[in-house]
Amino acid sequence: MTDAFSIVQDGAIARLTLTRPERANALGSAFWRDFPIAIDALNQAGRTRVLLIESEGRHFCSGMDTDAFTSLGKSDSAHDRFQFRSNLLVLQETLTKLEQANFAVVVAIQGACLGGGLDLVLACDIRVCSENASFGIEETNIAIVADLGSLQRGVHALPYGVMCDMALTGRRMPAAEAARYGLVSSIEADDAACRARAAEIAQTIASKSPLMTVGIKRSLQNARDAALADGLRFIADWNSGMFSPAEVGEALTARMEKREAVFQSMAGPDASQGE
Numbered sequence: 001m002t003d004a005f006s007i008v009q010d011g012a013i014a015r016l017t018l019t020r021p022e023r024a025n026a027l028g029s030a031f032w033r034d035f036p037i038a039i040d041a042l043n044q045a046g047r048t049r050v051l052l053i054e055s056e057g058r059h060f061c062s063g064m065d066t067d068a069f070t071s072l073g074k075s076d077s078a079h080d081r082f083q084f085r086s087n088l089l090v091l092q093e094t095l096t097k098l099e100q101a102n103f104a105v106v107v108a109i110q111g112a113c114l115g116g117g118l119d120l121v122l123a124c125d126i127r128v129c130s131e132n133a134s135f136g137i138e139e140t141n142i143a144i145v146a147d148l149g150s151l152q153r154g155v156h157a158l159p160y161g162v163m164c165d166m167a168l169t170g171r172r173m174p175a176a177e178a179a180r181y182g183l184v185s186s187i188e189a190d191d192a193a194c195r196a197r198a199a200e201i202a203q204t205i206a207s208k209s210p211l212m213t214v215g216i217k218r219s220l221q222n223a224r225d226a227a228l229a230d231g232l233r234f235i236a237d238w239n240s241g242m243f244s245p246a247e248v249g250e251a252l253t254a255r256m257e258k259r260e261a262v263f264q265s266m267a268g269p270d271a272s273q274g275e
Contacts, residue, residue: 002031002034003020004028005031009048012049012050013050013203016054018061021059025059026064027061029065032068039051046266047267052199060108060109060111060112063115063118092147104125106201107198108128108199109184111133114135114137114138115136115138128185129178129186129188130187131175133174133184135183154166158181209261211247222235
């Protein structure tokens with residue numbers, strides 16, 4: 001158990017809720033310690049097709065908490081700087097686990113989403129926000145070059161010039177602008193509607209083939225991170241090894257019969273039968 005977040009498994013959907021509203025859900029040392037363990041556990045169990053991330057309170061996440069900064073260590077000597085870099089790489093890898101997971105990640109965002117919170121949502125696959133949401137690279141305002149992925153991922157999620165504007169000025173981007181540039185998929189009227197829309201998207205994805213979901217996720221990541229030729233070779237390799245006639249057949253049959261398709265779990269046939 002952790003006081004940083006809670007996880008509830010509902011069939012093929014795991015709901016992770018940030019539970020520190022009194023700190024605007026700042027990401028403290030407990031989060032960075034427990035989050036990668038939780039994601040690994042969901043991945044290894046194989047039941048989860050979608051991870052839905054939400055938060056309690058007015059704000060999604062105000063960024064890194066002060067105790068997480070102290071865990072990075074001082075920077076007074078070569079040894080300290082080496083340790084700083086090692087600790088920083090661990091934090092980076094924590095968020096990268098969302099991209100590496102064998103399930104889709106959908107996030108519902110309300111209020112402020114700043115600093116480490118923006119790093120977190122940029123590692124998610126689909127982002128939905130409420131009208132009161134705003135996004136910012138808060139590190140700029142405290143003389144830090146953002147280092148947990150918002151610059152590297154953000155330049156793919158936003159036009160280059162817009163990303164430069166956000167990163168260099170430290171300004172907050174309102175929800176309407178985030179939607180206009182594609183940072184979020186949709187804006188909802190209030191927090192409840194935002195969570196409902198995110199849950200609806202999660203349900204839709206959960207009804208699809210989990211193997212197909214992972215294939216699409218890996219292909220999009222590969223296309224983002226590699227050259228076109230490499231991306232085309234990647235999908236050729238993936239589908240030559242992972243294309244499943246049985247799952248395609250089930251999807252087509254279910255569509256004709258107007259029912260929900262039944263796909264094998266990533267944990268294997270025995271686990272599918274037990275769900």
